[in-house]
Amino acid sequence: MSRYSSERELPISGEYAKPSRGLSPVQMWHAFSMLLTREVLRFGRIWVQTILPPMIMTSLYFIVFGHLIGPRVGEIEGVPYINFLVPGLILMSVITQSYANVVSSFYGAKFARHIEELLVSPMPHWLIILGYLAGGVARGLAVGAAVTLVAVFFAKIQVHDFTALILVMVLTSVVFSLGGMINAIFANSFDHISIVPTFVLTPLTYLGGVFYSIQMLPPFWQQVSLFNPILYIISGFRHAMLGISDVPVYSTYLILIAAIVLLYGITVFLFHRGIGMRG
Amino acid sequence: MTFAVEIFRLKKTYAGGVEALKGIDLTIEPGDFFALLGPNGAGKSTTISILCSLVNKSEGVVKVFGHDLDTERNWVKMQIGVVPQEFNFNQFEPVEEVVINQGGFYGLTRQKARARSALLLKQLGLWDKRKTMSRQLSGGMKRRLMIARALVHEPRLLILDEPTAGVDIELRRGMWQFLSDINAAGTTIILTTHYLEEAEQLCRNIAIINEGRIIKHTNMRDLLNTVAQETFVLYCNRPIGSMPIIPAADARIIEPFVLEVDLVQGQSLSDVFEVLRGHGIEVLRMKNKTNRLEELFLKLVNQSNEASQ
Numbered sequence: 001m002s003r004y005s006s007e008r009e010l011p012i013s014g015e016y017a018k019p020s021r022g023l024s025p026v027q028m029w030h031a032f033s034m035l036l037t038r039e040v041l042r043f044g045r046i047w048v049q050t051i052l053p054p055m056i057m058t059s060l061y062f063i064v065f066g067h068l069i070g071p072r073v074g075e076i077e078g079v080p081y082i083n084f085l086v087p088g089l090i091l092m093s094v095i096t097q098s099y100a101n102v103v104s105s106f107y108g109a110k111f112a113r114h115i116e117e118l119l120v121s122p123m124p125h126w127l128i129i130l131g132y133l134a135g136g137v138a139r140g141l142a143v144g145a146a147v148t149l150v151a152v153f154f155a156k157i158q159v160h161d162f163t164a165l166i167l168v169m170v171l172t173s174v175v176f177s178l179g180g181m182i183n184a185i186f187a188n189s190f191d192h193i194s195i196v197p198t199f200v201l202t203p204l205t206y207l208g209g210v211f212y213s214i215q216m217l218p219p220f221w222q223q224v225s226l227f228n229p230i231l232y233i234i235s236g237f238r239h240a241m242l243g244i245s246d247v248p249v250y251s252t253y254l255i256l257i258a259a260i261v262l263l264y265g266i267t268v269f270l271f272h273r274g275i276g277m278r279g
Numbered sequence: 280m281t282f283a284v285e286i287f288r289l290k291k292t293y294a295g296g297v298e299a300l301k302g303i304d305l306t307i308e309p310g311d312f313f314a315l316l317g318p319n320g321a322g323k324s325t326t327i328s329i330l331c332s333l334v335n336k337s338e339g340v341v342k343v344f345g346h347d348l349d350t351e352r353n354w355v356k357m358q359i360g361v362v363p364q365e366f367n368f369n370q371f372e373p374v375e376e377v378v379i380n381q382g383g384f385y386g387l388t389r390q391k392a393r394a395r396s397a398l399l400l401k402q403l404g405l406w407d408k409r410k411t412m413s414r415q416l417s418g419g420m421k422r423r424l425m426i427a428r429a430l431v432h433e434p435r436l437l438i439l440d441e442p443t444a445g446v447d448i449e450l451r452r453g454m455w456q457f458l459s460d461i462n463a464a465g466t467t468i469i470l471t472t473h474y475l476e477e478a479e480q481l482c483r484n485i486a487i488i489n490e491g492r493i494i495k496h497t498n499m500r501d502l503l504n505t506v507a508q509e510t511f512v513l514y515c516n517r518p519i520g521s522m523p524i525i526p527a528a529d530a531r532i533i534e535p536f537v538l539e540v541d542l543v544q545g546q547s548l549s550d551v552f553e554v555l556r557g558h559g560i561e562v563l564r565m566k567n568k569t570n571r572l573e574e575l576f577l578k579l580v581n582q583s584n585e586a587s588q
Contacts, residue, residue, distance in 0.1 A: 120356060
């Protein structure tokens with residue numbers, strides 16, 4: 001019968017069962033697909049809040065900047081201004097929506113405590129992170145596709161390198177999904193999940209060459225712009241669509257891969273330590 | 280023997296410096312229905328949260344079915360189902376999805392998770408509500424939903440942290456029966472509750488925790504046998520005019536037909552009946568007024584508090 005003892009010097013039985021692992025690879029796949037489906041259903045159910053606004057916003061950008069102001073700007077690097085806008089606007093939506101998906105979903109789960117459903121489950125940390133990332137990428141790509149559809153009505157869609165286009169879009173949404181997750185891990189209130197998008201992400205995106213080429217800036221501001229990582233991402237995506245870029249194309253991939261490695265490492269560390277999740 | 284749970288010198292100090300657990304030892308046998316009781320803030324939820332990997336321990340060893348939580352955490356998690364104190368499911372998901380998703384997180388296929396979910400929702404009386412948004416359920420239904428969710432992957436160890444809090448008595452009794460059946464089928468259950476009657480009815484073994492230390496860890500029957508005094512209420516067949524003298528028992532008239540008798544350990548109720556019969560009084564029915572576990576619980580906790588002062 002169970003008995004209490006305070007005198008023992010060793011673990012009570014001293015017996016250890018045969019080492020056993022958690023989920024098998026097949027079970028991991030089921031767990032991952034369940035989490036991804038839940039994430040996709042989440043943003044799909046509220047499509048009026050998640051898919052529609054970026055489409056409307058992009059339409060307004062095309063009307064105001066493309067049709068009304070664009071003709072006065074003329075061409076940039078041989079491309080009509082309205083066509084020049086297309087890659088930046090698509091990628092801006094991918095960036096903001098990937099980030100927003102993970103930050104709101106993960107923080108919401110923390111706030112309502114249903115993150116515990118995952119934390120008590122045998123899913124390894126990397127798999128939970130992957131599930132949320134896949135949800136962020138899914139929303140980023142869904143919105144990217146929706147915005148491209150809108151762009152068809154306003155501008156000529158060009159594709160210079162289709163593989164690069166998909167690659168940059170996916171890598172970008174991975175980077176900003178990871179960013180959203182780190183933000184959500186540290187957030188203690190709904191204010192905290194809007195600070196980074198408002199005060200960091202939006203300024204960097206707007207100043208990252210969505211609406212202009214840095215060649216149009218004075219030399220000093222051109223140099224300053226080179227410190228903005230989003231410039232490299234947008235330039236790389238513009239190269240994939242239009243074949244023009246402000247920076248060497250390889251730098252886009254360097255920045256994206258370096259950001260993924262760094263942010264993923266930070267996220268895994270935070271999960272492992274339980275920061276913002278476990279007492 | 281491989282224990283269902285083995286805890287050795289478990290300590291937890293929170294970031295703010297609060298020492299929630301001060302080195303507890305605990306063993307729970309496979310198949311047991313085990314009560315973990317203690318006053319608020321005693322360390323029950325911390326112990327359970329460490330078992331479920333929701334809180335990191337500061338020191339000590341935790342083993343579940345012989346597997347170390349530190350080295351085989353994901354395997355250990357597969358063996359455990361947990362019903363927490365607070366509602367912690369996604370309130371914006373339909374009932375069925377809450378259970379199916381959790382099955383998926385434990386590696387079940389969607390088909391298997393759906394089948395398990397259907398079975399459990401039917402058993403727990405939630406089948407008609409399966410398409411309802413979970414936030415629209417009543418408190419009792421939400422508790423049952425959390426039990427269904429905890430059982431979807433057929434855990435060997437079920438941890439219930441106050442599962443019947445706020446549930447009406449009829450529903451509570453239904454849940455007791457359900458949990459007894461689960462236990463009889465082989466699932467080890469750890470229960471924390473403030474309804475001591477619940478622990479007394481369901482559990483075979485018990486640990487009482489106070490101020491981060493285990494102050495009692497024993498068999499429920501043995502513990503209840505240590506009750507020094509019990510009070511019985513006797514309902515008689517006629518009004519009792521004057522109090523008959525009952526040797527070595529303290530008796531008093533509560534109402535004309537009702538008598539209350541205090542008996543110390545070792546005294547027999549037969550002696551009381553004999554005296555009453557001698558006065559022409561028959562006892563029609565009786566009840567034990569004392570909640571024995573409650574008395575013991577309060578006594579042990581008070582002793583522990585006095586000792587620590």
